[in-house]
Amino acid sequence: MKDNRLCYCGSGKLYEKCCLFLDEIKKEYSDIKPHEGDEFHSYFLDVERYELTEAEDFFKRLIQSQPEHRDGFWGLARVYKKKGERDKMIYFYDQAIKKAKEFLKENAIDLEVIKMIESEKDDAIKS
Numbered sequence: 001m002k003d004n005r006l007c008y009c010g011s012g013k014l015y016e017k018c019c020l021f022l023d024e025i026k027k028e029y030s031d032i033k034p035h036e037g038d039e040f041h042s043y044f045l046d047v048e049r050y051e052l053t054e055a056e057d058f059f060k061r062l063i064q065s066q067p068e069h070r071d072g073f074w075g076l077a078r079v080y081k082k083k084g085e086r087d088k089m090i091y092f093y094d095q096a097i098k099k100a101k102e103f104l105k106e107n108a109i110d111l112e113v114i115k116m117i118e119s120e121k122d123d124a125i126k127s
């Protein structure tokens with residue numbers, strides 16, 4: 001029998017440890033429509049510079065306004081790394097890598113960037 005608690009994305013993970021994290025953001029930030037918040041785009045991806053709650057809010061907004069771009073997911077992974085929220089950290093690193101790989105298909109990203117996210121994720125999991 002199929003376990004209907006498994007995530008619809010096919011990751012094989014439980015929904016509550018997978019796309020629930022993203023679905024909650026979509027619900028919470030439903031006032032922000034994709035591509036309506038372009039002013040967020042140039043924001044610097046450095047969680048050290050911000051309060052964690054501020055950074056978390058910012059990257060959630062970025063995910064809503066730039067859903068195909070890696071930076072919101074990558075930033076949120078770093079926020080959850082600092083907060084020690086491991087499941088969320090892994091989920092958002094994986095999403096960042098997935099988004100970056102989409103850009104690679106269109107030659108719109110350097111392979112080095114993907115390697116950078118992947119090695120950062122590996123280090124984060126070990127630590």
Ligand SMILES: [Zn+2]
Pocket residue numbers: 007008009010011015018019020
């Ligand atoms: Zn999922």
